[in-house]
Amino acid sequence: MTSQTLPTEGTALEARRRWMRTLATASPAALAAAWLDWAPKPAVQAVRGPEAGLVMVRARIDGGGARFNLGEATVTRATVRLHGEPLAADAVGTCYALGIDLEHARLAAIFDGLLTDAGQRERVLAEVIAPLEAAQVKQDETRQAEARSTLVDFFSVAREHG
Secondary structure, eight states, X not given: OOTTHXXXXXXXXXXXXXXXHHHHHSOHHHHHHHHHHOOSOOEXXXXXXXXXXXXXXXXXXXXXXXXXXXXXXEEEEXXXXXXXXXXXXXXXXXXXXXXXXXXXXXXXXXXXXXXXXXXXXXXXXXXXXXHHHHHHHHHHHHHHHHHHTTOOOHHHHHHHTO
């Protein structure tokens, strides 16, 4: 391995992490609308699931100390194989998403499979991932603004009553 291959692999890994995070946290309705508008659709074959189950969530004391079991979370997973038009070759997509929405995991796995195909990647990034990321940024900003509106400055309160 040369030093030139490592950044490319890291960049590809980071890109996949970004789009998988976007797909896993996207609104199921938004994914369904994107898939409904997608044409031509490749044939989709279920490899695994979609199926729901539990995972144990582990945490660390102070972020770096001893590990402990925090609790369980419901997760849905799906793996699909895509083949036929418009793909150059068969593609496999997978998704793990919090919750029990089976269709959400299936659709996210389909788009992951499309993203692994070089001929479809740019289209999926432009038509699906970018709008979903923009919607998530807007939702995050709204939540942060709501949280900031409840901020209490206890230092000022103490001086007023002191």
